[in-house]
Amino acid sequence: MAGPIVVGVDGSAPATAALEWAAADARHRGLPLRIVHVCEPWHGDGATEHCAQTLETAAGHARDLAPGVEQSTELLHGGVAGALVAESATADSVVLGSRGRGGFAGMVLGSIGMTVAGHAAGPVVIVRGPAVVLHGRIVVGYDGSEPSRAAMAYAIEQARSRDAQLHVVSAWQLPIYSPYAAAYGDLLQQAFQHQAQAARERLIPWREDNPDILITDEQDCEHPVSALIKAATTADLVVVGSRGLGGFASAVLGSVSHGVLHHVSCPVAVVRPREEAS
Known part of the structure; x- marks a missing residue:
């Protein structure tokens, strides 16, 4: 806008x-x-x-x-x-x-x-405070959802305007299997590989549409807040999507944006997809 x-x-x-x-x-x-x-x-x-x-x-x-x-x-x-x-x-x-x-x-x-x-x-x-060190790196959380696509678009604009690297974090928690189940370790590994491959594939169009930006990525098997907090230690800005409805209809910050706002010390952008004009 x-x-x-x-x-x-x-x-x-x-x-x-x-x-x-x-x-x-x-x-x-x-x-x-x-x-x-x-x-x-x-x-x-x-x-x-x-x-x-x-x-x-x-x-x-x-x-x-x-x-x-x-x-x-x-x-x-x-x-x-x-x-x-x-x-x-x-x-x-x-x-x-x-x-x-x-x-x-x-x-x-x-x-x-x-x-x-x-x-x-x-x-x-x-x-939170004045920037002491600039890292030339924007971090964005991305899972392919509409809010995360809005966050990605904003993060790309920020990276381009600053001539900065864009680092994409995809994180999830795998289902808990019984330690007594057969092939427990193999099931976890297969689930992680499937999720990681899907995350990498979701980035292909963004890389093709923005060849001028260096886009790096990581896939983590942990809570997204934890992954973003770690990535934020070398970031100038962390960008997350918001799943809220807008207006004053309800309390709309989800757990990821809420957790990042509370625990990340660099600037944080919370991005909501804008409603289409009627």
Whole structure:
């Protein structure tokens, strides 16, 4: 989607890290940057002036970081989660810090970050802190499902814009066989080989359609969260799909995206397939 990259700011260090990530992403991908601050009702007297100053400070920092990027700002009112989910409808992606102050308190482990990641209409990137080391590597979890295909498409765009390697992780847990069953080890090995071959074959069209990107892959017989946590140690970004329904119909983060958000220290993108316009 050719909308802006929206970043929520609140003056905290994690929100500043999110702003820096979003500005760099906008520069890499040639997209406009939209900086928003949600001024909540409980902020009290002088809140509007304080919120406006927070927004202007963030905008100035972004101009310094990415002077050639088209930029806009807006002061929003109401609840943080609802405002940011609404922004996601017309955004390329929404970027948030992981542990902001005020309305962003408890981000990721708290309700705001999880709500936005779980209900946004498109990709949500959660940034825990400034990047210390860049690895030139994007990691994506892929199982062939519609959510993982959306994640793969986003990861490919990220890899291309950064001239980075794309590493695809396919992981699953095999059924538990009785240790007393005959040929127990052979059955496990055959099941793993079948799953691994299917995973490799699912990548063939992606490699054919994107010959300019170095795509590596691994197949693991373990829980996907564990596999992605290990792969994330040398990643600049981890991308996972979301199986949610969008809107506020239900709690929509699945176990994989939830687990990765809680345990991976590099930026994490949670990607949901966008609903087709009626």
